[in-house]
Amino acid sequence: MNYKQALTHPIFKIISQSAKELQLDAYVIGGFVRDFILQRGSAKDIDIVAIGSGIELAKQVAKNLPNNPKVQVFKTYGTAMLRFEDIEIEFVGARKESYHKDSRNPIVENGTLEDDQNRRDFTINALALDLSEEKFGDLLDPFNGIQDLKNAIIRTPLNPDITYSDDPLRMMRAIRFATQLHFEIEEASLKAISKNNHRIEIITKERIVVELNKILESNKPSIGFLLLEKTGLLDYILPELTALKGIDEVEGQRHKDNFYHTLEVVDNISKKTDNLWLRWAALLHDIGKAPTKKFHKKIGWTFHGHEFKGSKMVYQLFKRLKMPLNDKMKFVQKLVLMSSRPIAIADDIATDSAVRRLVFDAGDHIEDLMTLCEADITTKNPVRFKKYHNNFKNVRKKIVEVEERDHIRNFQPPVSGEIIMETFNLKPCREIGIIKETIKEAILEGVIPNDYDAAYQLMLKEGKRLGLEKSK
Template structure:
């Protein structure tokens, strides 16, 4: 194999050269491969390192474990792969994956490969993209040379994603690679070449053979990328988004009635996700941005007097979010947070107009709780108007709302609002057991504090619930007497 480029000696951590020395002693061809090579060329750091050898990986990995004091040794016999961790002086803990060179074949209805022992070329050609199909020998003879059979280094410099083989072959073997194409485009800001994009469009339905769990992992990586709309737009243009997330593609397009059209909700949503991503790495806040208008297609109405309306899309959206979380196999723990963001994303807007009352601010603070800052980030990202004057006016109004929130928080100590007493306090003070009456009294007390009818302290709240309970009892007695 010819040496296209040569890496500087200090480009790799010293422990990799020690592995190369171990390989020389056993006369084992040993190569650094995959994403780690790409990251080295891009001057990015990574702790996940793939090493490919010509030979049996398990005995070789055992020698590495013994000589370099590896830990968490795991063997994947079907894929001729070993995983272990190594502690290094210069790079901290690294996760090492050692695999034997292999070639793969696939059944049409499965992405699980049938593997057999292969050559270096076999192994590199089965990779997803040319930028991930480069190798660097660790053996002393050709150490630090770049083996690049598919011009991955050229594609890296041109910021292009191409498959090593014909894209139809690469994507047919493993359709998840189409999701990875969108993900790498988003993460690295690379363009897909025309043949790759065309193949993805013609093979979009093949993504159906991939498990939802694997699709979900790649989708969330796109959402976590610096500019998620890059990957999302690729999925949309190729038709893959419709296969994996039809609720999103239902938002696309503009409908016209009597010359009046609404904005393209899908494009607006992509813009919101990007704007939010500039200010938050929280993946579930980004998901909330993705889903904040998800129910607009279901609530869309047109009337000659009002034009286009989407009444109740926040409420319907919270219900649809649960269905989507289940469908996408996302963890349910963040669901209440995402639903809260969807439900409240329009709530601060009326506060930004006209006079803001303390009670209105308290109610927003109470409902948003400790997620108020995230809600305001979402609201700001939701402003995608192309009119600079309008954007400036809305943002100034949000500034006023946030100043008012600070004033009320300082005045009422409600920055993270909690009622001054809880249900247990109510049951103890009134001699009640758990039940509907306790809930009613608690809600009345909370509303009284929020509206400023009683001060925010324990004594006032206890006096209020006792008075409220007496009034409820008197009202009940009066009703019985009338009978």
């Protein structure tokens, strides 16, 4: 392979020239090189390592670029970053690292390129391309990373036990890369992750969630979650999921393994949507099943109220992992809470009133809810699979019909509280709420159409029932 082809963008010549002016050596290293070899499209992030000051090199590059882009300097880490066109370029001086047991933040010293490649997490991320004039585009591959790319292997440059213990986030990164690239983690490396899984506790929740999100955003997230479970990391990160694992049997009655079912649902939904929070909803839709599981002699295994319990657990989980407790969390909560509703409707003959209530409760999230429920069909029986999907097609058709006719989505009552107060000469009181609720229920049940005249007449009737007099 001609590696010079990776360096055709004019930025590389400018970095090369800038390094020459400062009389230091510079290399492109890491993900940019790896992704070029894997032909994963053009990377928007470039890592440059300088044998010397990465910060000074960044400043020199900025001087030599048109418009002199701003250089962001991170003195604590000895790094600098600038943007050129749509590319983000990070500069760092070559360094060697040593670690304290209770922190993933290393003690850093200046080092050689070899030192810098030694500190990299995986062999496939230690590949470097020379930017000097004489050796422009030459590959430096001290750990046979090219062979690991060919063999689709994730392997650490040095002893994996030390690599993962020093910086336990690398365990998550190994699993994330295995998921994104469909690579295998080398056996010694996998054993080292299992051995050091407890070390994940020193990593901030925010960093863990970044990796979890990348696993969830991949084409087949189950690869990552199966590895997290196999290595014991999932017990530390998402014990709500590992609690779903296993099949209990009493008196010959068994239930399905809800852990593996959940991963199937996540893979199914990932074929239909890139919405990260919808994928989170799929991952958590059954977490309420572990605490609500009961066996009854007459009916077997039940999980009554698991959706309600699960939606409460979503808040606790998001809070523990320091995830956003905003509309994203509320979206996941709502979908978990409603995850069985369309299934119940699809099993019966979908009545207009049931569909109206579904649309009323789901609001703008009705499409996402239907997508989640269709992903939840994991039966291996082809007849049942077809039947369930046909049922959902009917529900979707009914949703369109009801919505066109009754306009229930984001429902606003045709008669406002102000009109009720004015009609019956009322101040704020419980009777207003009763009348509004009666009108809403009548519309949802199809007793009256969703329009002002019908609602106004019902308001008068209900007001009379409550002993209210219409003002003159």
